[in-house]
Amino acid sequence: MDVLRLTLRQLQIFVAVARSGSTTAASAEIALSQSATSSAVNELERLLSLRLFDRAGKRLLLNDNGRALLPRALALLDGAAGIEQMSRDGSAQAQSLRIGASTTIGNYVLPKLLAGFMGHSSPAAPPPGGRRSLSGTPPPSAMP
Known part of the structure; x- marks a missing residue:
């Protein structure tokens, strides 16, 4: 099995940018600087060897690759949140x-x-x- 290089945080940032359409708006939502948000998106695109957004000035619009990734990213983030909740309420043990x-x-x-x-x-x-x-x-x- 290959080592995974993607992080949940990168996916969380991707989702925030996809929803807001800009790194500036997303950075406020996820409590990161705009430059850190932009870097995370660029790193995710580099890791995947895919462009996820079409750039139009300061706007970032999901392209076909981004639209394909979005539901999978949301599912992974929901799954991770479920694992955290399970550990908080003790149902795992x-x-x-x-x-x-x-x-x-x-x-x-x-x-x-x-x-x-x-x-x-x-x-x-x-x-x-x-x-x-x-x-x-x-x-x-x-x-x-």
């Missing part, structure tokens, strides 16, 4: 453990085992950014 036990085991053995599960030094510790929760439910025979 959600763990579930369901245990059934008699009253004796539940009162005398499980507390020590669960303390290890809930502790950060146990082998069952969640990965960084992971989370744990513990809830108890009475056995069916104790329910009305």
Whole structure:
């Protein structure tokens, strides 16, 4: 597999320029200088060996190559945002453990085992950014 040289930031800049039609307007949107925005677009075009915009004065208009790239760039950026969201809400590391036990085991053995599960030094510790929760439910025979 070849080493990828494209960055998500380059694609983000490309999308901003495509939407705004100028590096000046895009630079304000993405908090970069106009020259850094212009350089990023030029570098992306160089890496792809494709012109993505037709230049008309200070306006940048998507050409056929740019129109072909835009939906793919948007999909990649959406995917990356989804990965970031997944890591923020912990869904990537959600763990579930369901245990059934008699009253004796539940009162005398499980507390020590669960303390290890809930502790950060146990082998069952969640990965960084992971989370744990513990809830108890009475056995069916104790329910009305």
